Amino acid sequence: MTEDNKKVKSVEGKSGTASAGSVSSDLLGSRVLTCVYCGHEYPDGTPSWNSQALTDHIKICEKHPMRQAEAKIKKLRAALIGLIGAVDKAELEKMEALIRIAPVPDIDKTAGINAIQALLDTASQQSNRRKSRL
Ligand SMILES: [Zn+2]
Numbered sequence: 001m002t003e004d005n006k007k008v009k010s011v012e013g014k015s016g017t018a019s020a021g022s023v024s025s026d027l028l029g030s031r032v033l034t035c036v037y038c039g040h041e042y043p044d045g046t047p048s049w050n051s052q053a054l055t056d057h058i059k060i061c062e063k064h065p066m067r068q069a070e071a072k073i074k075k076l077r078a079a080l081i082g083l084i085g086a087v088d089k090a091e092l093e094k095m096e097a098l099i100r101i102a103p104v105p106d107i108d109k110t111a112g113i114n115a116i117q118a119l120l121d122t123a124s125q126q127s128n129r130r131k132s133r134l
Contacts, residue, residue: 021054022048033047033048035063038063038064042054076122077122083115093116095112096112096113099112
């Protein structure tokens with residue numbers, strides 16, 4: 001417990017880290033680590049950085065800036081899907097093959113292929129990264 005308190009104290013006031021925690025003390029002097037975005041209280045003894053509890057919460061925290069970024073990615077993907085007219089990997093790859101042999105200016109091919117690559121790359125954040133074939 002003392003060890004945990006020390007850890008929490010040592011990172012207080014540190015900025016620019018991936019920490020999503022904020023430490024506050026109650027009247028009895030025990031420290032409560034809370035999410036800086038939504039105020040979620042972490043279990044006693046949660047370190048303010050490099051903790052699974054923090055990582056897990058960041059993934060689901062409604063107010064974390066990542067949710068905004070994800071919403072934007074979703075919006076951009078929807079716009080690209082509307083332009084390209086394909087969603088799944090097989091469809092996109094077929095579309096790319098068609099674009100490569102289509103009698104259109106290179107600039108249009110590049111734009112189409114880039115759009116397809118962007119859709120493929122953002123299809124699933126946690127799946128293995130595709131190698132670029134360009
Ligand atoms: Zn939160």
